Amino acid sequence: MSGDNDHKMVEDREFKFCPWCTSKLAERQIDGKKRKHCPECDFVYYRNPAPAAGGLIIDDDKVLLVMRKYPPRVGDWSFPAGFMEYGESPARCCVREVNEETGLDVKLTSSFKVYSGNDDPRTKAVLIMYIAEIIGGELQAGDDASELKFFPLNDLPENLAFESHVRALNEYIEYRNTGRLPDPNE
Ligand SMILES: [Zn+2]
Structure with a gap:
């Protein structure tokens, strides 16, 4: 579902x-970098990655994933996650995105790790992952999700949408097995 169109979007x-x-x-x-500059008013286009937040929601050795309804990567699975609004905190963004996509109310129990997202055609991203606990709501695909499913951690789908989500899942599984948090240097 990705490919050439995605690259065109970046350009x-x-x-x-x-x-x-x-x-x-x-x-x-x-x-020290080539940047776009306005010769009239001196505006400099500092291009920064967009921060996003996502939730690791675990229930009985299963993780909640969302099937993407809109491009990029329609039909692929990802964590409930989304881009931060201007002025919003990462934590608040995570709680909001989880609710919009899954119908669930969650409480964040800890931060997990921060990832670079370099394969989203819309923008380079910074993905801030939290571990979250369900405190209410009703599981229902909403907003930009077409399906929701709890996958066993040892039987995850092949078609995960983004490299950062794949890494977060693998590192979370490692954390479950060993009790060691992922290396923040990597
Ligand atoms: Zn200008």
């Missing part, structure tokens, strides 16, 4: 014009 997202004054941006060497 299309580069700013060509200044978002402040609409002049054409030009490339310039700034702070």
